[in-house]
Amino acid sequence: MNLIGAWRRRQRHRELLFGPKxxxxxxxxxxxxxxxxxxxxxxxxxxxxxxxxxxxxxxxxxxxGSERAARELxxxxxxxxxxPDDRIRFGFRMEEVRAAARSAAARRLPAEVVAISGLRATMTPAEVDALAAAGHAAEIGVLTERELAAEVKRSTAILRETDANRRAELRERAEAVWSAPAGSGSRAAWLDLRGGGHRGTAVMLSASTxxxxxxxxxxxxxxxxxxxxxxxxxxxxxxxxxxxxxxxxxxxxxxxxxxxxxxxxxxxxxxxxxxxxxxxxxxxxxxxxxxxxxxxxxxxxxxxxxxxxxxxxxxxxxxxxxxxxxxxxxxxxxxxxxxx
Incomplete structure (x- = not known):
């Protein structure tokens, strides 16, 4: 057993876990x-x-632990x-909002992208509309455009790649995105809503917080x-x-x-x-x-x-x-x- 190698691997793991990301x-x-x-x-x-x-x-x-108490905090x-907090929208349904945006984007994908995209809708149009009506329309709108642009770019790159190895690499990266639940790996996000024609910004927190x-x-x-x-x-x-x-x-x-x-x-x-x-x-x-x-x-x-x-x-x-x-x-x- 290579004890020095094992020690080094453990140190690298600890650095990844406890050190700067x-x-x-x-x-x-x-x-x-x-x-x-x-x-x-x-x-x-x-x-x-x-x-x-x-x-x-x-x-x-x-x-x-209520949304009201968290908003006050x-x-x-x-x-x-x-x-100033007058132009910041605080929300606590980040995963749902991201899932809604991804679902809305998946339904708007061009036909040539749909043929290769692994992005799938996880919410029905009615569920997306209900979340928007609950006060999250601005966030869903801005994030939908981002998801759509990112997926078109990702899938188009796969579609146009002629090198088999490179294509497989791009596909593997894309599948990591497609398989991960929307909003996973994060507990909060800041969103500039002004780019979507809305007033102010948003701070979205995970319900788990x-x-x-x-x-x-x-x-x-x-x-x-x-x-x-x-x-x-x-x-x-x-x-x-x-x-x-x-x-x-x-x-x-x-x-x-x-x-x-x-x-x-x-x-x-x-x-x-x-x-x-x-x-x-x-x-x-x-x-x-x-x-x-x-x-x-x-x-x-x-x-x-x-x-x-x-x-x-x-x-x-x-x-x-x-x-x-x-x-x-x-x-x-x-x-x-x-x-x-």
Missing amino acids: VLLPGGPEQWIEDSLDWLIGRFGVEPLRRDPVLPSAFVPAGYD CVKVCAWMEV LADPAAVVAATAHELGHEVLWGYHLIDRGRVDAEALTDLFAVFHGFGVFLANQAVERVPGRRSELRTLGYLGERGASDALAAYCYRRHQLWPETPLPTMPTELDRAVRIRTFARLATLVKNAEIASIQQGA
């Missing part, structure tokens, strides 16, 4: 520092002057991040990062670290405890199975939380880690403490070197 230029630690510098330069230090958001204080004691996140207010807060804080960074065209959506920067935007505004705790979670009923949420990963989110705490410490004398240890999951707390200790030590060494 996207490439961070310069490495995670340097990227966090550089990106915090950019956020401070763009938004000032005021977000750092506020106290960090703690689950025990932020989530109402009477939260009951989303609006509360907006207020804290100073993001409703029972967990911490998940609602973490997902909303991330999507509101899109509202600001993408909605106001502050960054290019195509940049490799765009999603990670959106996570960091939420940490910068005090929601680091939520994002770090939610980065990795166990699947209910499956003790050995974990699923990851967010783009910084548990390690990146913990390091970002440590950098956030240290930046606050630089603004005024206070303990580098405010009153949040009991709010952090054990693995997050250990990682955050370790990274924060490194930041403090590096600063002390730099200070000594400058004074020498």
Whole structure:
């Protein structure tokens, strides 16, 4: 048995599970520092002057998992991040909306695409119409056009490919899309409705988040990062670290405890199975939380880690403490070197 090979494979698996999900230029630690510098330069230090958001204080004691309670919590996140909520539509039926859009798109496919497309309608026209009438027409309309364009492009590429190996590769990629339920693999999404002629934007959350207010807060804080960074065209959506920067935007505004705790979670009923949420990963989110705490410490004398240890999951707390200790030590060494 190749023990070294097995160890390396395990390390790669752990990195995929707990580390950042996207490439961070310069490495995670340097990227966090550089990106915090950019956020401070763009938004000032005021977000750092506020106290960090703690689950025990932020989530109402009477939260009951209803859509009404979740919407009120989303609006509360907006207020804290100073993001106007009057043009944001909050919805909690993301999977249904995506399934409706996919079904509507499948019925509109051109004949030559239908011959090869594996995209299938999973909702009847009546079901799609009922969901639209329930207040989701704008989201369904915009997503339908996206699904339609993507499927035409995907199927046309397969249809025109003459190389058998390349055609099989394209087909395999397409089948992965066709076989996955609409909206799977995500718990929230931000949608710009203005491209479809509608007013404002939408934040769609999975119905599975409703029972967990911490998940609602973490997902909303991330999507509101899109509202600001993408909605106001502050960054290019195509940049490799765009999603990670959106996570960091939420940490910068005090929601680091939520994002770090939610980065990795166990699947209910499956003790050995974990699923990851967010783009910084548990390690990146913990390091970002440590950098956030240290930046606050630089603004005024206070303990580098405010009153949040009991709010952090054990693995997050250990990682955050370790990274924060490194930041403090590096600063002390730099200070000594400058004074020498």
